[in-house]
Amino acid sequence: MKKIIAIxxxxxxxPKKHGMEIVALExxxxxxxxxxxxxxxxxxxxxxxxxxxxxxxxxxxxxxxAKAYPIWEQILLPSFIKKLNAALLHCCSNTAPLxxxxxxxxxxxxxxxxxAGGFKGSAYQNFGNLYRRWIVPKAAKKAKAIxxxxxxxxxxxxxxxxxxxxxxxxxxNGLNAIYRPCTDIQKSVAFRTEYKLxxxxxLHFGNTATRxxxxxxxxxxxxxxxxxxxxxxxxxxxxxxxxxxxxxQRENLLLPENNILYxxxxxxxxxxxxxxxxxxxxxxxxxxxxxxxxxxxxACGTPVITAHNSSLPEVxxxxxxxxxxxxxNEIFLAITRLLTDANLYNQLKEKGLKNAxxxxxxxxxxxxxxxxxxxxxxx
Numbered sequence: 347m348k349k350i351i352a353i354x355x356x357x358x359x360x361p362k363k364h365g366m367e368i369v370a371l372e373x374x375x376x377x378x379x380x381x382x383x384x385x386x387x388x389x390x391x392x393x394x395x396x397x398x399x400x401x402x403x404x405x406x407x408x409x410x411x412a413k414a415y416p417i418w419e420q421i422l423l424p425s426f427i428k429k430l431n432a433a434l435l436h437c438c439s440n441t442a443p444l445x446x447x448x449x450x451x452x453x454x455x456x457x458x459x460x461x462a463g464g465f466k467g468s469a470y471q472n473f474g475n476l477y478r479r480w481i482v483p484k485a486a487k488k489a490k491a492i493x494x495x496x497x498x499x500x501x502x503x504x505x506x507x508x509x510x511x512x513x514x515x516x517x518x519n520g521l522n523a524i525y526r527p528c529t530d531i532q533k534s535v536a537f538r539t540e541y542k543l544x545x546x547x548x549l550h551f552g553n554t555a556t557r558x559x560x561x562x563x564x565x566x567x568x569x570x571x572x573x574x575x576x577x578x579x580x581x582x583x584x585x586x587x588x589x590x591x592x593x594x595q596r597e598n599l600l601l602p603e604n605n606i607l608y609x610x611x612x613x614x615x616x617x618x619x620x621x622x623x624x625x626x627x628x629x630x631x632x633x634x635x636x637x638x639x640x641x642x643x644x645a646c647g648t649p650v651i652t653a654h655n656s657s658l659p660e661v662x663x664x665x666x667x668x669x670x671x672x673x674x675n676e677i678f679l680a681i682t683r684l685l686t687d688a689n690l691y692n693q694l695k696e697k698g699l700k701n702a703x704x705x706x707x708x709x710x711x712x713x714x715x716x717x718x719x720x721x722x723x724x725x
Contacts, residue, residue, distance in 0.1 A: 348404070349433035351385045351718055352448065353377075354423060356415060356439055359394035362611045365638060366455060369495075369519055370438040374399055376711030381405035384715055388430055392418055416477060419443055434490075434718055441478060442485035451721060452489040454482065456499055456635030457506040458557060483507050490721045493517050493714065495636040496657040502635075515717055518661075519636050520707030524615065527647035527699075528622035537619040541609050548578050548681065549624035549648070551639060552585035552593075557632040559653075559671050560590070561597050566628075566677035571602045573678075578685070583609040583620060621646035626684055629658075630671045637661045641705055644698030649691055651680045663704075665697035 355370040357363075363371065374389060381387050382404035389399070393412040401407045410422045424446040427435055435448045442452045459475035460482070486492055486507040492514045494500040500514045528534055538545065550563045563580075571577040582590060587608045594601045612620055621627065627643035630653040637658050640650045644665055652658045653671035662668075667684060669676040684691050 348382065348384070348386045349722065350388055350430060352388045352390060352427050352430055352432035352435045354390050354419075354435065354437045354439065354442075356390070356392045356418060356423070357394075358389075358391045359396050359398065359409070360392075361394070361396045363396075363398075363614065365636075366439055368614065368638070369453075369455070371398060372520055372522060372707040373438075373711050373714060376707050377715070378402060378405045380711075380715075385718065388432060390423060390426060420445070433722055436714075436718070437485070441481045442489065444481065444484055444488065449721060449725060450485075450489045451491045451493060451717060452485055453493040453495070454486065454499070454503055454507075455495050456633070457482065457502050458633045458635070460506040461633075489513075490724070491515060491717055493717060495519055496660050498657040498660055499635040515713075517710055517713045517717070518705055519638050519641075520710040521638075521641055521645055521702055521705040522614075522707065525618050525621070525642045525645035525702070528619055534619060534623055537616065538623060541612075541620075543581060543607060543609070543623065544579055545623075546578055546625050547581045547607070547623070548626050548628060549581050549583065549620065549643075550628040552582040552590055554585065554589060554593070557634075559630050559632055560585075561593050561599075562630055562671060562674050562677060563628050564590070564594060564597070564599055564601065565674035566681060567606075568599060568602065569674065569678040570681050571605055573682070577602070577605055578625060579605050579607050581607045581609060581620075581624065583612055586610065617642065618646050621648050624648050626651060626681065628677070628681070629653075630669055630677050631656070631658065632671045634658055634661075640666065641702050645702035647695055647699060649684055649694040649698060651677065651684070663697070663701045665694060665701035667694060 357367050377387055386404045389407045391409055393409045420443050424443040427448050432448050436451045438453045440454055442450055459478045486509050494503055494514050494516050497516055500516050503514050504511050552560045567580045621643045627648050627650045629640045633656045640652055643650050650666040652662055652666045654668040667680045669680050
């Protein structure tokens with residue numbers, strides 16, 4: 347009889363998905379395709395509006411009531427798992443229930459929240475970081491195995507959580523096949539028309555979390571606009587104009603308002619067009635556990651400016667232009683260089699397309715299943 351693997355993906359059905367939810371969804375799609383071959387899967391999510399994956403043979407999705415996530419994770423989830431008779435619980439969201447008797451595998455994407463002082467964000471983000479600081483060290487010790495998304499993340503997990511290195515297994519994130527250069531001119535024109543975007547622009551994903559370095563991008567862009575009379579517009583996706591205005595006010599920045607455009611949140615299906623139509627992608631984070639957007643941009647043929655810290659050199663390889671995230675002048679110079687050096691631009695474009703081929707979700711899911719088997723064999 348096939349064993350049941352329970353998989354926690356609590357925020358999977360939220361309408362605006364970000365890193366962890368995207369990773370969980372892509373892995374689950376692969377596991378669903380092979381359900382019954384090795385295991386039977388029981389996915390557990392929080393009730394929400396975007397039912398992006400459904401039940402099928404040997405693959406069941408259960409929705410638990412939408413409560414505050416500490417209550418959902420520490421009370422509702424273990425109570426549900428207890429009734430399942432599952433052989434294993436895989437928690438995909440950095441944290442895990444502490445009083446669950448089912449053996450666990452925990453995916454820890456990063457431990458940035460464990461750093462002294464940490465990186466500031468919204469009130470919700472700060473509360474989440476406090477919760478993780480308390481839960482994650484205990485969950486890591488309780489877990490039978492930990493999945494890290496990069497070698498860098500593994501080293502950080504071992505150091506910050508005081509766990510044995512042989513307990514932590516690196517499984518890279520993958521890449522959806524939808525991320526490829528757009529050669530359909532009509533699609534590109536329709537996309538730019540819908541979002542009121544120009545033919546050529548710089549792209550950045552805005553974020554209130556300071557580690558994402560939106561303020562550094564804004565400082566570099568202001569410098570670029572000051573030096574260049576016909577500066578390319580900066581398109582900011584993922585957050586509102588009000589959020590960017592608040593960041594600018596906090597940093598005492600005078601924004602070139604007419605040059606900055608906002609798309610708001612863009613659904614995953616439209617992201618390849620956002621990347622493909624951008625001339626450059628600006629991703630100079632202070633810290634990442636993996637850095638999936640830079641791989642997505644490369645796969646769409648758009649060169650990336652990123653930072654030489656954390657997992658970013660590991661994931662980007664030699665296919666990006668690296669800067670010091672703390673130095674907006676370096677970001678500005680990198681923008682200028684790629685706008686004026688056609689040879690370098692084309693080299694990074696080709697290297698990026700090649701680098702992106704290293705990542706695919708089928709490989710990620712298969713490696714994850716091997717970890718399930720290893721844990722079950724060692725019980």
